[in-house]
Amino acid sequence: MSMPFQPAKARGIQVVRADAGGGDIKALLAQLQTDWESFKSTAAEKDKEVADKFDDVVTTEKFEKINSSVTDLQTAVDQANAKLAAMSVAAGNVETIPDQEYTSAFRSHFSKGDVQAALNKGADDEGGYLAPVEWDRTITDKLIEVSQMRQIASTMSISTAGFKKLYNLRGTASGWVGETAARPQTGTADFGQMTFTPGELYANPAATQQMLDDAEVNLEQWLANEVETEFALQEGLAFIAGDGANKPRGFLTFAQGGSAAAVNPLGAIPVLPMAATAAVTEDELLDAIYDLPSVFTANARFVMNRSTMGAIRKLRDGDGRQLWQPSTAEGQPSTLLNYPVTEMPGMPDLAAGALPIAFGDFQRGYLIVDRTGVRVLRDPYTNKPYVMFYTTKRVGGGVSNPECLRVLRSAAA
Numbered sequence: 517m518s519m520p521f522q523p524a525k526a527r528g529i530q531v532v533r534a535d536a537g538g539g540d541i542k543a544l545l546a547q548l549q550t551d552w553e554s555f556k557s558t559a560a561e562k563d564k565e566v567a568d569k570f571d572d573v574v575t576t577e578k579f580e581k582i583n584s585s586v587t588d589l590q591t592a593v594d595q596a597n598a599k600l601a602a603m604s605v606a607a608g609n610v611e612t613i614p615d616q617e618y619t620s621a622f623r624s625h626f627s628k629g630d631v632q633a634a635l636n637k638g639a640d641d642e643g644g645y646l647a648p649v650e651w652d653r654t655i656t657d658k659l660i661e662v663s664q665m666r667q668i669a670s671t672m673s674i675s676t677a678g679f680k681k682l683y684n685l686r687g688t689a690s691g692w693v694g695e696t697a698a699r700p701q702t703g704t705a706d707f708g709q710m711t712f713t714p715g716e717l718y719a720n721p722a723a724t725q726q727m728l729d730d731a732e733v734n735l736e737q738w739l740a741n742e743v744e745t746e747f748a749l750q751e752g753l754a755f756i757a758g759d760g761a762n763k764p765r766g767f768l769t770f771a772q773g774g775s776a777a778a779v780n781p782l783g784a785i786p787v788l789p790m791a792a793t794a795a796v797t798e799d800e801l802l803d804a805i806y807d808l809p810s811v812f813t814a815n816a817r818f819v820m821n822r823s824t825m826g827a828i829r830k831l832r833d834g835d836g837r838q839l840w841q842p843s844t845a846e847g848q849p850s851t852l853l854n855y856p857v858t859e860m861p862g863m864p865d866l867a868a869g870a871l872p873i874a875f876g877d878f879q880r881g882y883l884i885v886d887r888t889g890v891r892v893l894r895d896p897y898t899n900k901p902y903v904m905f906y907t908t909k910r911v912g913g914g915v916s917n918p919e920c921l922r923v924l925r926s927a928a929a
Contacts, residue, residue, distance in 0.1 A: 541596040541846050548589040552842045555582045559830065559838075583826050586842065590850050591822070591859060593843045598667060600847060663748045664860050665755040668817065669882040670916070674714075679885050681916060683708040683781040708781025714887045714912035715754075715762040719746040722902035739892075743907050755884065755913050756862040764913030767882050768864075768871050771923045776914070785918040787925050793868040796824075796924065798831055798839055801853055804875040804922045812877040812920045817849075817856040819874040821863040828852060868929035874921060881920030885912040 558579045565572055672679065689703035721742035750763075757766035759775060769776040770785045777784035788807060790800050801818075808816060820828070829840045841851045849856040855875070864870040887910030895904040915921065 541593065541600075544589060544593050544596065545843060545845070548586065548593060548842050549844070551582060551586050551589060555579075555586055555829070556838065558582055559832075583829060586829065587822055587826055590842055594849060594859060597843075597847050597849065663751050663755075664858055665752065665878070665882065665913075666884060668819075668858055668878040669755070669884050669913075670879050671884045671886060673886045673888050675888045677887075678714065678912070679712045681710050681712065681883070683710070685781060710780055710914065710916075712883060712885045712912045712914050714885055714910035715764065716908055717747055717750055717763075717911050718906065718908045719743045720904055720906050722899060722904045724901055725896070725903055728903060739905055739907065742905075747909065751911060752860075753862045754911075755882070756860065758913070760914070764884070764911060765915070766913075767874070767878075767915050767921065768923065770915040770918055770921075771871060771925075780915055780918050782918050785915065785921045785923055787871070787923050790924050790926050793927050793929060794827075794866045796828060796831075796866065796873065798833060798853075800924060801828075801839070801873075801875075804873070804924055805853065805855070808876055808922050809919065812880065815877045815879055816875060817858055817878065818852050819858050819860050819863060819878070820872060821861055821865065822859055823865050824863065824872045825857065825859060827866060866926055868926060870926045871923050872926060873924040875924075876921035878921070881915060881917050883914060883916040887911070 558575065561572075561575050562579055565575060685706040685708050687703050687705045691702065693699060719742065721739065723738070753766075754763040755766055757768050758764045759766075759769065760779075765776045765779065767785070768774060770780060771777065772784040772787045774784065786807065788800070788803050790796055805813070805816075825840070829838065831839045833839060839853055840857070843850050849858065851857060863874070864872050866872045890907060890909045893906040893908075895906060898904055
């Protein structure tokens with residue numbers, strides 16, 4: 517009789533946020549490999565049961581628990597890798613000398629509402645103040661850590677109301693001529709353009725004045741933690757399926773038939789059909805890989821949610837080998853058919869007519885535009901005894917090159 521399997525969470529393994537320390541991630545990787553071997557052996561048991569036309573409920577339950585545990589552990593490894601990447605980015609930043617006078621004045625205003633002359637720096641008509649550089653960087657680093665699209669897409673900071681990108685649509689003509697033949701004028705290339713307009717992202721957390729007076733509270737860290745949840749959630753959803761109305765345009769809306777399919781001068785993202793509504797095959801995944809021009813495959817990856825990844829993990833090739841493979845080293849993601857996989861919670865599930873799987877070079881295919889600066893408006897009057905901190909950031913996004921991406925569409929019901 518099959519022994520019960522204890523999933524990662526039941527074993528006390530931290531799967532929500534993993535420490536980026538080398539020892540911890542090595543322990544996660546070791547446990548992931550152990551569970552992966554259990555997954556493969558249990559899958560073999562299930563195959564034998566299917567061949568014998570026998571279904572052991574205990575084995576099925578064990579198989580699903582192991583599958584879930586592998587997902588939890590891989591998620592923890594991915595989060596730890598993201599922390600390592602964020603720390604690497606921070607370490608590579610050019611060291612700057614902060615404006616101590618302004619920073620001190622900002623903190624005084626933040627905790628007590630003291631408006632000092634130094635706070636005129638960056639002030640606007642609504643009374644907002646540009647956050648100090650180090651506080652702004654804290655929020656950005658956390659977004660890199662928790663927003664998967666920021667990990668794989670390109671980002672650009674702008675200081676204006678928008679950003680326009682030019683596209684060479686080709687069109688230059690040529691021809692063969694003899695040595696003394698006339699050379700008439702040929703066709704000239706055309707250009708197209710696309711505008712990336714930031715939308716405003718906001719959070720409005722609150723704290724009591726007593727909390728702000730507590731000298732033990734790290735005010736910048738507290739607000740960053742409050743803001744990151746709202747910002748990361750809203751950004752993540754918008755980068756995938758945002759309609760462009762005061763928010764980024766999600767990359768799925770650029771797929772053929774999507775609301776933004778005609779926005780990019782290069783056209784829509786090609787969509788490849790799947791035969792089933794809630795399942796995908798190895799051939800369909802290979803179709804996505806080989807439909808992408810080879811120039812874009814070096815940095816290509818699969819993108820899907822946890823549920824879809826759990827289904828794909830059960831797929832095997834003709835020799836019985838799993839198509840999905842877990843991480844084996846620090847900084848390395850899981851792979852599918854030897855391409856990296858990014859788990860994206862906002863992606864659709866495997867369902868009729870859905871777009872559950874994307875493949876391609878997202879760094880060249882999707883652009884995130886950040887309007888420079890995070891602004892904070894301190895409001896101690898609206899909701900006494902709480903002090904509100906109306907925090908805003910302007911973010912835009914859209915597909916910069918649809919030729920770099922492919923999307924799989926589930927069959928209609």
